[in-house]
Amino acid sequence: MGDTIILAHGSGGRLSRELIEKKFLPIFANPFLGKLDDSAVFHACGRLAFTTDSYVVNPIFFPGGDIGKLAVCGTVNDLAMSGARPLYLSLSVIIEEGLPLKELEQITWSIKKAADEAEVTIITGDTKVVNRGQADKLFITTSGIGIVPPGIDISGSNAKVGDKILLSGTIGDHGIAIMSQREGFQFSMSLLSDCAPLNKLVAEMLEVSPRIHCLRDPTRGGLAATLNELAQQSKVGIVVEEAQIPVKEEVRAACELLGLDPLYIANEGKLVAIVEAADAEKVLQRMRRNIYGKDAAIVGEVTEEHPGKVIMKTTLGPSRIIDLPLGELLPRIC
Amino acid sequence: MCLAVPARIVSIEGTEAETEIGGVRRRISLALTPEAKVGDYVLVHTGYAIGIVDENEAEETLRLLQEIVSLAP
Amino acid sequence: MIGQYRGSADSERVTRSRVVKFIDEYRNSDLAKKLARTIASRSSRPVRIMEFCGGHTHAILRYGLRQLLPTTVETKSGPGCPVCVTATPDLDKAIAIAHLPNVITTTFGDMMRVPGSYSSLQQAKAEGGDVRTVYSVADAVDIARANRQKLVVFLGIGFETTAPTIAAAILKARQEKIANFSVLCLNKLTPPVMKALLDSGEVKLDGIICPGHVSVIIGSHPYEFIPRNYGVSCVISGFEPLDILLCIEKLVTQIENGTPTVESAYTRGVKPEGNKRALQLMEEVFEIDDANWRGIGIVPQSGLRIKSNYEEFDADKIFSIKLQPSREPKGCRCGDIIRGAATPLECSLFKTICTPESPVGPCMVSSEGACAAYYLYGTEANSFGLSKTKKLHSETK
Numbered sequence: 149m150g151d152t153i154i155l156a157h158g159s160g161g162r163l164s165r166e167l168i169e170k171k172f173l174p175i176f177a178n179p180f181l182g183k184l185d186d187s188a189v190f191h192a193c194g195r196l197a198f199t200t201d202s203y204v205v206n207p208i209f210f211p212g213g214d215i216g217k218l219a220v221c222g223t224v225n226d227l228a229m230s231g232a233r234p235l236y237l238s239l240s241v242i243i244e245e246g247l248p249l250k251e252l253e254q255i256t257w258s259i260k261k262a263a264d265e266a267e268v269t270i271i272t273g274d275t276k277v278v279n280r281g282q283a284d285k286l287f288i289t290t291s292g293i294g295i296v297p298p299g300i301d302i303s304g305s306n307a308k309v310g311d312k313i314l315l316s317g318t319i320g321d322h323g324i325a326i327m328s329q330r331e332g333f334q335f336s337m338s339l340l341s342d343c344a345p346l347n348k349l350v351a352e353m354l355e356v357s358p359r360i361h362c363l364r365d366p367t368r369g370g371l372a373a374t375l376n377e378l379a380q381q382s383k384v385g386i387v388v389e390e391a392q393i394p395v396k397e398e399v400r401a402a403c404e405l406l407g408l409d410p411l412y413i414a415n416e417g418k419l420v421a422i423v424e425a426a427d428a429e430k431v432l433q434r435m436r437r438n439i440y441g442k443d444a445a446i447v448g449e450v451t452e453e454h455p456g457k458v459i460m461k462t463t464l465g466p467s468r469i470i471d472l473p474l475g476e477l478l479p480r481i482c
Numbered sequence: 483m484c485l486a487v488p489a490r491i492v493s494i495e496g497t498e499a500e501t502e503i504g505g506v507r508r509r510i511s512l513a514l515t516p517e518a519k520v521g522d523y524v525l526v527h528t529g530y531a532i533g534i535v536d537e538n539e540a541e542e543t544l545r546l547l548q549e550i551v552s553l554a555p
Numbered sequence: 556m557i558g559q560y561r562g563s564a565d566s567e568r569v570t571r572s573r574v575v576k577f578i579d580e581y582r583n584s585d586l587a588k589k590l591a592r593t594i595a596s597r598s599s600r601p602v603r604i605m606e607f608c609g610g611h612t613h614a615i616l617r618y619g620l621r622q623l624l625p626t627t628v629e630t631k632s633g634p635g636c637p638v639c640v641t642a643t644p645d646l647d648k649a650i651a652i653a654h655l656p657n658v659i660t661t662t663f664g665d666m667m668r669v670p671g672s673y674s675s676l677q678q679a680k681a682e683g684g685d686v687r688t689v690y691s692v693a694d695a696v697d698i699a700r701a702n703r704q705k706l707v708v709f710l711g712i713g714f715e716t717t718a719p720t721i722a723a724a725i726l727k728a729r730q731e732k733i734a735n736f737s738v739l740c741l742n743k744l745t746p747p748v749m750k751a752l753l754d755s756g757e758v759k760l761d762g763i764i765c766p767g768h769v770s771v772i773i774g775s776h777p778y779e780f781i782p783r784n785y786g787v788s789c790v791i792s793g794f795e796p797l798d799i800l801l802c803i804e805k806l807v808t809q810i811e812n813g814t815p816t817v818e819s820a821y822t823r824g825v826k827p828e829g830n831k832r833a834l835q836l837m838e839e840v841f842e843i844d845d846a847n848w849r850g851i852g853i854v855p856q857s858g859l860r861i862k863s864n865y866e867e868f869d870a871d872k873i874f875s876i877k878l879q880p881s882r883e884p885k886g887c888r889c890g891d892i893i894r895g896a897a898t899p900l901e902c903s904l905f906k907t908i909c910t911p912e913s914p915v916g917p918c919m920v921s922s923e924g925a926c927a928a929y930y931l932y933g934t935e936a937n938s939f940g941l942s943k944t945k946k947l948h949s950e951t952k
Contacts, residue, residue: 333690334508334509335506335507335508336506336507336508337505337506337507338505339505339506397504397505397575398504398505398506400504400575401503401504401505401506401575402504402506404487404503404504404575404578405487405489405503405506405508405526406690407485462617462618462619463582463584464582464584464587464588464618464619464620464623464796465584465587465588465619465623466618466619466620466621466622466623467619467622468616468617468619468932469931469932471930471931484608484610484637484713484714484716484717484766484768484769485610485768485794486716486768486771486824487578488576488577488578490576503575504575511693511720511723513720513723513726513727513836514719514720514723514830514832514833514836515830515832516832523576523577525768525771525824527716527717527720527768528663528690528691528692528717528720529690529691529692529693529694529720530691530693530719530720530723532716532719532720532768532771532772532830532833533771533772533824533825533826533830535577535823535824536822536823536824536826537823539822539823540577540580540823542822543798543801543820543822543823544580544581546801547586547590547797547801548586550590550593550801550804551586551589551590551592551593553593554589554592554593554596
């Protein structure tokens with residue numbers, strides 16, 4: 149095998165087989181994939197959660213992770229946001245001809261590592277290769293299946309007036325980490341993407357309280373988008389306090405430089421939980437004992453006023469509306 | 483108009499400087515402020531230092547603010 | 556801006572609340588509230604103040620300063636939004652260039668979504684144009700250096716804060732013989748448009764919040780004609796909440812005393828004579844010409860043009876574009892809003908047809924634009940159903 153991916157690697161012939169057997173299988177090594185059947189067959193009992201997502205991040209390697217880690221964590225987290233215990237993932241890759249094999253290997257190991265941490269198994273997959281220029285290096289699609297334990301009913305429409313709003317940690321890390329790598333921005337910092345699997349954190353939170361009404365991970369559009377979605381889905385108002393929202397110094401600084409607001413910037417390892425008020429403090433304490441919740445905070449609460457709208461009390465005192473972000477965030481000059 | 487943030491000059495190489503704000507470092511041009519020195523805080527607008535922050539005036543402004551509010555009824 | 560990151564009261568947790576110097580000190584909420592009360596105590600009659608700069612509109616709304624200020628102080632946004640005042644034919648020219656093969660069009664992010672007559676830079680990109688957002692004009696020069704076989708055009712918008720950076724970039728390109736770099740120069744000047752607005756008499760103003768970073772470059776002298784000829788007070792302001800409140804305090808004091816003059820509330824950044832080096836570079840590369848301002852029309856001597864001895868960097872001379880007739884969006888009141896003659900709330904398209912996802916005019920697209928700022932941050936407390944006496948539950952803990 150040469151040192152770059154060529155079209156033949158995706159055509160189903162000898163090179164395809166070699167790629168799967170010599171590169172992917174040894175890394176993932178499990179009985180499902182080992183069978184090399186067209187589909188994976190398994191038992192599952194109970195209420196199932198099912199999700200899918202595609203990952204097209206650019207650059208494919210970024211501080212704190214890569215597209216592989218993102219593809220596992222993103223889908224695991226989507227399952228976790230329903231309270232599900234993630235079980236199995238499918239992994240489809242579309243590779244642009246010319247991608248160095250070394251990079252593909254590195255990403256494959258990332259996928260493996262993330263899957264191991266999340267305790268999920270990749271049981272089926274697909275590989276395609278397209279002509280140069282028809283995909284931006286690598287696109288990944290993962291679908292995930294999980295089991296929702298009995299008695300758990302978590303949904304964006306379940307928020308109740310009086311509930312507290314918990315945030316698992318600092319916001320804006322992922323988006324800024326990505327932006328720092330883009331051509332033309334080049335600022336250097338020690339900031340890493342927060343990309344992480346949150347299923348264990350969620351399981352621990354549910355152990356402490358079954359009265360978690362909503363869970364959502366604030367990815368694209370940031371915390372602002374997520375809070376707005378929840379307010380609208382549940383038809384309630386949300387009030388948050390700016391001073392309680394944790395933001396890393398470097399994210400603040402980068403946002404100052406670029407004229408951006410951390411509220412609208414993507415996160416890949418954070419969650420918002422809307423919890424019944426009586427249980428909020430103990431859920432918070434439990435979150436803080438998990439590495440992915442160590443900076444957790446209660447940032448606001450659900451109110452019956454201004455349903456569907458999110459209001460933030462600023463550090464200066466006055467309140468203002470937080471609306472959905474204006475669109476793709478582009479740094480401004482003015 | 484326009485967004486400019488105060489960043490500290492960490493090092494200078496020719497007409498460029500490495501600046502730091504809140505842990506973030508960015509290389510900028512000193513073409514508009516060739517007199518800037520290491521340790522100065524400069525106002526950075528789109529990758530150029532447009533002016534040097536006058537630290538004495540900065541303190542004076544804060545003092546003035548305190549004075550104004552203390553005189554208020 | 557998001558509050559400082561704080562840890563809990565637990566002794567195990569590290570409390571990180573480092574101050575970002577020359578920013579955080581000017582966001583002190585205690586001082587802000589006291590200063591607002593001082594302004595209220597000084598302000599005996601209604602006054603109308605224009606915040607010239609889009610950055611100030613943005614800051615005023617974002618920090619909720621309107622809610623702190625007494626109702627006697629009315630602030631109106633002005634034409635200081637480089638995106639908003641770019642005339643449609645100029646934008647159409649940029650978009651046409653962006654469609655050309657073998658050309659890399661570089662621009663500040665602000666311009667990407669602004670609708671031209673028929674298209675936008677973002678659409679040109681989606682249709683195959685090589686359009687790239689950059690943080691700095693220097694990055695555009697880097698792109699030109701790395702892509703010698705292509706023509707790299709930089710969309711030069713902005714006021715006097717940005718113009719010297721573009722001049723510096725052109726000089727650098729000449730020095731390094733980067734012949735494939737050019738600038739579509741749409742830079743505009745602040746004092747001439749202030750004069751045009753005051754001359755028109757359309758909006759009666761008592762004071763102007765002068766743009767802090769433009770003033771870092773031009774100094775305070777260029778505003779002196781305003782109090783002298785029009786009796787309007789001018790105070791230069793920085794962009795932090797305390798800077799803006801201090802500026803308004805000074806304006807109200809001047810107005811109450813009937814002593815209009817030019818003052819600075821941003822002395823840590825602005826010298827009266829400005830930045831001489833920056834002005835020198837501008838003088839070297841640019842000459843002043845009439846300019847077409849969206850919503851205002853031609854304002855004499857209000858724009859910059861690249862001098863003929865630097866014409867190899869002038870995209871206007873390099874590319875001859877045949878444009879279709881430009882057209883303005885129907886019902887759009889950006890022009891009125893830019894001149895301070897209307898607020899976004901008075902535009903019937905605001906939030907109904909014109910939204911950030913489907914903007915009709917530039918004021919909604921640029922986050923500096925008044926409409927975008929109003930959309931993002933809401934307006935008076937009453938508009939989002941909060942009564943002034945409402946206490947948040949958490950406040951009572």
